[in-house]
Amino acid sequence: DGGITQSPKYLFRKEGQNVTLSCEQNLNHDAMYWYRQDPGQGLRLIYYSQIVNDFQKGDIAEGYSVSREKKESFPLTVTSAQKNPTAFYLCASNSRTGANNEQFFGPGTRLTVL
């Protein structure tokens, strides 16, 4: 089955620790995205990548970092510089960046800072 997987589903972190969230897709999509969702709010874009070895900051990139070494993988690191990291993190992908087409989402990772 083609799709997007994210791991872990739940993640607990102590303050001051960096953590990395995994996102893998086997849809052969070029573009991948990371969003953050807080209760009662819409999704906010953290980082996105249109092609391997290239990525751009989204609206709320501070305190986060990404890499795109492989087409299938787009991991997100939440660093200790992120002041309020507790949130629901969603990874998405789509097949072409120049078209009116659907973004497919992974099941998400819930990060809680203790």
Added chain:
Amino acid sequence: RKEVEQDPGPFNVPEGATVAFNCTYSNSASQSFFWYRQDCRKEPKLLMSVYSSGNEDGRFTAQLNRASQYISLLIRDSKLSDSATYLCVVNIEKSSSNTGKLIFGQGTTLQVKP
């Protein structure tokens, strides 16, 4: 002002009712429009794209009013399974420079009661 605004609700309706959600967007250059559905603690999934002429998919009808910059979603004959949060989503980029970035509203919660 938020780029995409929705009434968060909740909308509580009985089974069989017709319910309508509206969404306004601030950027008149917005190019494409979508409704996504998000179940509790799950990832968003595309419900339907919204076309200029309006479009229908079974019990769901989406309409776009570019002059007034709003999008609507009408659900007829509501089912218990329609209970979810409905996200209004906009892409403001032209095809030639489209990175696939989407702007999400905060969502409207629908609860269908027996």
